[in-house]
Amino acid sequence: MADFRLEQRDFISRRLAFFAPMGAVIFSFLVASVLILLAGVSPLESYYKLFIGAFGSKNAIAETLARATPIILTGLAAAIAFRAKFWNIGAEGQLYAGALAVTFFGTGLIQLPNFLMIPFLFLVGALAGGLLLLPLVLLRNYYKVDEVVTTLLTNFIVVLLVGYLLEGPWKDPMSLGWPQGASVIDEGVLPQILPRTRLHLGFIISIFTAITIWLIMSRTILGYKIKAVGINPSASHHAGIPVIRTIIIVALLSGGMAGMAGVTETAGLKGYLTLDLSPGFGYAGIAVAMLANLNPIGIIVSGTFLASIYVGADAMSRAMNVPTYLADVIVALTVLFVLLSIVIIQYRIVFGEKRS
Amino acid sequence: MIFDFIEILFTAGFWAATIRIACPLIFATLGELICERSGVLNLGIEGIMSIGAMVGWMAVYQGAGLYSGILAAAFVGAIFGLIHAIFSVYLGASQHVTGIGVTMLASSLGFFSFKLILPYSTTPPKIEPFQPLDIPLLSDIPFFGEALFQHTPFTYLALASVIIIFWLINSTPFGLSIKMAGENPMALEAQGIDVLFVRSVAVILGSALMAVGGAYLTMSAFDAFYFGMVNGRGWIAIALVIFATWKPERALLGALLFAGLDAYQVRAQQLAGAVVPYQFFLMMPFFLSIIAMIIAAKKTRYPKALLIPFRRGERH
Numbered sequence: 001m002a003d004f005r006l007e008q009r010d011f012i013s014r015r016l017a018f019f020a021p022m023g024a025v026i027f028s029f030l031v032a033s034v035l036i037l038l039a040g041v042s043p044l045e046s047y048y049k050l051f052i053g054a055f056g057s058k059n060a061i062a063e064t065l066a067r068a069t070p071i072i073l074t075g076l077a078a079a080i081a082f083r084a085k086f087w088n089i090g091a092e093g094q095l096y097a098g099a100l101a102v103t104f105f106g107t108g109l110i111q112l113p114n115f116l117m118i119p120f121l122f123l124v125g126a127l128a129g130g131l132l133l134l135p136l137v138l139l140r141n142y143y144k145v146d147e148v149v150t151t152l153l154t155n156f157i158v159v160l161l162v163g164y165l166l167e168g169p170w171k172d173p174m175s176l177g178w179p180q181g182a183s184v185i186d187e188g189v190l191p192q193i194l195p196r197t198r199l200h201l202g203f204i205i206s207i208f209t210a211i212t213i214w215l216i217m218s219r220t221i222l223g224y225k226i227k228a229v230g231i232n233p234s235a236s237h238h239a240g241i242p243v244i245r246t247i248i249i250v251a252l253l254s255g256g257m258a259g260m261a262g263v264t265e266t267a268g269l270k271g272y273l274t275l276d277l278s279p280g281f282g283y284a285g286i287a288v289a290m291l292a293n294l295n296p297i298g299i300i301v302s303g304t305f306l307a308s309i310y311v312g313a314d315a316m317s318r319a320m321n322v323p324t325y326l327a328d329v330i331v332a333l334t335v336l337f338v339l340l341s342i343v344i345i346q347y348r349i350v351f352g353e354k355r356s
Numbered sequence: 357m358i359f360d361f362i363e364i365l366f367t368a369g370f371w372a373a374t375i376r377i378a379c380p381l382i383f384a385t386l387g388e389l390i391c392e393r394s395g396v397l398n399l400g401i402e403g404i405m406s407i408g409a410m411v412g413w414m415a416v417y418q419g420a421g422l423y424s425g426i427l428a429a430a431f432v433g434a435i436f437g438l439i440h441a442i443f444s445v446y447l448g449a450s451q452h453v454t455g456i457g458v459t460m461l462a463s464s465l466g467f468f469s470f471k472l473i474l475p476y477s478t479t480p481p482k483i484e485p486f487q488p489l490d491i492p493l494l495s496d497i498p499f500f501g502e503a504l505f506q507h508t509p510f511t512y513l514a515l516a517s518v519i520i521i522f523w524l525i526n527s528t529p530f531g532l533s534i535k536m537a538g539e540n541p542m543a544l545e546a547q548g549i550d551v552l553f554v555r556s557v558a559v560i561l562g563s564a565l566m567a568v569g570g571a572y573l574t575m576s577a578f579d580a581f582y583f584g585m586v587n588g589r590g591w592i593a594i595a596l597v598i599f600a601t602w603k604p605e606r607a608l609l610g611a612l613l614f615a616g617l618d619a620y621q622v623r624a625q626q627l628a629g630a631v632v633p634y635q636f637f638l639m640m641p642f643f644l645s646i647i648a649m650i651i652a653a654k655k656t657r658y659p660k661a662l663l664i665p666f667r668r669g670e671r672h
Contacts, residue, residue, distance in 0.1 A: 005668040006448060039472055087452050139646075143653045146598070148399065148452060150649065152591045153642045160642075164635035286456055323471035328464030335457035336443065343447045 006347035017345050021291050024337035025305075032330045039322045046320045053315025054308035060315075062197030066269060068307035070095065070261035070278065072206040074285025075292065075299040076213050077129075077261075081254040083217070083294050084230040086140075086247050088133060090151030091258035092282025093158035097132040098125030098262025100162065103170060103273045106266075107182040117187040122205070122263050129259020130252040132158065137251035141244045155282065159275075166275055181266075181273035190268035202264030207300060209257060214296035226250055258282060280328075284310075287331045290338045306331060364623045371503035373622075376577060378608075378615035379514040380405070383569030384593035385600065385607040386521045387433075387562040393525065393602055394558035395538035395661040396444055399455020401566050402590030403462030404436050408567025410466040413574035413581045414473065416483045426510070426571055433567025436462050437560035445555045448665030459590075467583060480580035486510045510576035515608075517565070522604040534558050538659035541666045551666045566590070588642065595645035599652045602659065610648070614641060 033043035054064045074091040081088035101124040112120055136154065139145040165171075166179040190201040217223035225246045228236040237243050265277050288306055292298030313327035364370050384405055391398040412429035416422055436458055443454040474481065486508035495505040525531040533554045536544040541551040569589075574581050596614065600606035621637045 035468060035472075089456065139650065139653075143650055144656070145646075145649045145653045148397075149591060149594050149598075150646050153588065153595065153645050156588045156591075156642045157639050160635040160639045164633050167635075168633060283456075283460065286453075287460070290453060321475070323468050323475070325464050325468035325471060328460065329468055332457060332460035332464050335453065335460060336439070339443055339449045339453055339457060340447065343449055 004349055004351045006343070007350050009346060009348055012345055017293070020341035020345055021293065021302075021338055024291070024334055024341045027337045028330050028333035031333050032326060035326060035329060036320075036322055039320075041320045041322060046316050046322055049319045050309070050312035050316040052312075053319075054312035058194070059197055060311065062194050062199040064304065064308045064311045065203050066198045066200065067311050068304040069200075069202045069206045069264045069268070070281045071284050071288055071307050072210060072299055072303035073257050073261035073264065074281050075288030075303045076210055076285075076296055077254045077256075077258040078285045078289035079292065079294040079296060079299060080213060080217070080226065080257070081250055082230075082289060084226045084247055084250040085233075086137070086250050086254070087148045088151050088251065088254045088258075089148055089286070090133060090136070090154050090255075090282070091261070091285050092278060092280065093151070093155035094129035094132050094255045094258035095262040095265070095278050095282055096158045096162050097128040097255075098259030099266040099273050099277055100158075100165070100262075101125045101128035101259070102184060102188070102263050102266040103165075103181040106184045106188040107272075108185055111185065112187060114187040117185070118190060118201070118267070121184075121188050121267050122260055125259045125263035125266075126256035127259070129257070129262065130255040132259075133251045133255030134248070137248055141247060162273070162277075163275055166273065170273075172272065179275055183272045184267045188267050189271060190264065198269060200264070200268040202268040205260070206264065206303075209260065210296045210300050213253075213257075217296060222246075222249065258285070261285075284331060287335045290335055293342075306334075360627055361624060364620060364627075368499050368502035370616075370619055370623060372506065373619040374612060374616040375504070375507060375511060375515075376615075377618050378611040379511050380569040380572045380577065380589055381593055381596060381611040381614060382514045382518060382608060383572060384566050384590055385596045385611055386517060386604060387565030387569065388593050388597045389562070389600065389602055389604060389607055390521065390525070390534065390565070391559050391562035392597055392662055393538045393659055394534045394555045395541065395659055395664065395666070396440075396555055396559050397451045397455065397663055398437075398440060398458075398559060398562060398566075399452060399594075400436055400440050400458030400462060400563065401455075401593060402586060402588070403459030403464075403466075404433050404563050404566040405570030405573075405586045405590050406463040407436070407466035408433050408570030409574045409585060410470050410570075410581050411567070412571030413483060414470070416575065417481065422486055422510075422575060425575055426513075426568055429567045429571035430564040433564040433570075434560045436567075437563025438556070440563065441556035441559040444665070445552050445559065448667055451663055451665075470581060470583075480582055482579045483575070485574075485579040486576040508576045510572055514572065518604055518608045521565075525604060530554075530557075535659075537666075538661050541661050545666075545668075552668070555666070566593075569593075592641055592645045595649050598656060599648040601652065601656060614644065617641075617644065 036043040036046045053060060055061055077091045102121050105124050106121050136147055136150045140147040166181060170181050172180055172182045193199055193201055225241050228241055229243050229246045233243050261281060266273050284306055288299055288303045291302035309327050309330055313324050316322060317324040384401060388398055388401055408429040411432045412425040415428040416425040440454055440458045443449045444451045488506050489509050491505040495501040533549055537551050537554045544551050570586060573585055596607060596610045599610045625637055
């Protein structure tokens with residue numbers, strides 16, 4: 001084994017910290033180009049097709065931003081939780097919980113004018129996501145049941161519940177056999193913000209949410225408490241910070257934002273609940289949060305970037321016959337390279353000689 | 357009516373199914389257990405099982421023998437274990453994020469390669485999987501013969517691996533090193549043993565076992581590869597490790613208990629008709645995993661150094 005050790009850097013270069021995620025992305029694309037070569041086509045041409053597919057026209061840009069909407073929200077959900085070292089990997093399930101709430105309240109049960117209906121749907125969606133996480137955070141706090149595993153397991157339970165409801169009691173009789181929910185009433189549908197595209201109000205709401213979370217994290221006592229609990233829970237406790245209460249608030253906020261992602265997809269993009277509402281937006285949020293170094297404003301950028309890879313990969317796949325799963329490979333590689341860059345930022349790798 | 361539900365327990369077919377369903381969980385739980393005993397939580401498990409299922413199946417589909425298929429799966433699992441170890445052990449990066457990254461990478465690479473090699477297959481192609489191997493004499497015993505001794509060689513391998521891992525952890529110097537790496541790595545280093553090396557070997561070995569567990573699905577339980585066929589079994593295995601309090605023999609027990617409930621519900625469902633929607637039966641293992649973790653939580657004692665990266669020359 002190579003003889004080396006990691007030595008903590010005395011001070012962290014801000015320039016290095018800023019450019020490291022970009023380096024991670026570049027390396028991910030380099031490694032993924034090996035896979036494109038295996039598919040027998042040119043990586044440069046494939047990446048060009050990917051770029052055009054994501055940004056090449058007004059419609060492509062609108063599609064990318066529409067795809068970014070839920071990813072930004074699940075990214076925020078991951079970021080605020082990870083900041084407090086609360087490992088919520090359940091954004092996928094919380095997203096569907098939000099979508100279920102929209103279908104329950106928004107398809108005729110409650111009738112409000114649209115300027116009240118839309119905020120109401122976001123409220124119930126966020127509540128559903130937060131409430132789904134609440135028992136799990138209580139189990140973690142009072143029984144020491146690991147939240148990583150319980151949130152992951154809950155994802156499967158919620159998706160099965162959605163399957164049951166869509167094939168059974170909540171199935172839209174007008175849907176010609178497809179398992180999908182009833183349509184959200186007109187007052188609840190998020191309006192288009194770019195004519196003749198699928199870009200809807202949800203995108204603006206996700207940006208505002210990101211800014212709000214940034215303000216909470218950087219300008220309020222709550223944000224300070226969340227960071228303190230994440231860095232050192234026992235020291236925070238001795239400093240008088242209510243650790244358990246802070247983590248419960250973090251969980252409600254985190255689950256709430258994932259639930260909002262379910263609202264944007266149900267009431268914005270599709271107009272009704274489907275079984276394939278989320279192709280893994282919950283997990284993509286983790287990558288987005290890591291790429292932005294858990295910074296809420298950065299998540300707007302990294303979320304849009306990841307969305308462009310997903311949208312562009314569809315076009316690339318059609319043109320070049322490279323499987324669309326390439327997008328998932330690139331995203332996975334990004335997570336690992338970002339992790340590597342974090343180590344490089346914080347530590348110096350010293351080969352050979354032992355410390356004196 | 358009630359009598360019919362009890363009678364299920366006295367059919368050999370139920371017990372045979374229990375063992376069959378338990379096998380992937382046995383491999384996966386043992387694999388995770390070795391990693392965690394050495395101090396490393398391996399959340400790569402779900403993706404590693406998935407790519408193991410793909411690689412084992414694909415090797416056989418391309419003409420390799422069944423046993424070569426198992427080896428191919430183990431090899432690919434080991435590679436992802438190495439990737440995990442480089443990040444989580446040598447670089448000391450967050451074990452949570454490393455594991456999620458490895459799961460994402462392993463499953464997406466598996467799907468990508470499957471689509472690349474077989475782009476146009478709509479109905480999943482099939483292989484000739486492992487066939488049941490009757491153990492001479494023992495398989496003729498009424499009831500027990502059918503329940504225990506008419507399984508595929510892959511199933512016997514799963515049961516044997518419990519004994520092997522039990523022996524490895526409890527009776528070999530290397531097993532002792534793994535346990536010390538997870539309990540008191542400083543003491544291990546003081547003995548002149550390379551903690552990082554021990555942990556890496558544990559993660560690589562454990563990941564290979566996870567991949568073999570995935571391969572069981574495509575090479576013994578079924579005969580084709582489907583996207584998403586691992587379906588949360590990896591996460592259930594992580595819950596089982598906690599339920600088993602990090603002991604191989606209890607991991608076997610936990611896997612059998614889970615599989616038994618699964619086998620029972622399928623049969624009970626047939627008796628009861630479609631009274632309860634099938635989705636609720638599919639939810640059961642996930643609920644049970646959470647309940648099992650709650651039961652185990654009170655008396656659980658995690659390996660002391662779990663999740664804590666070890667850095668040479670640094671005091672903890």
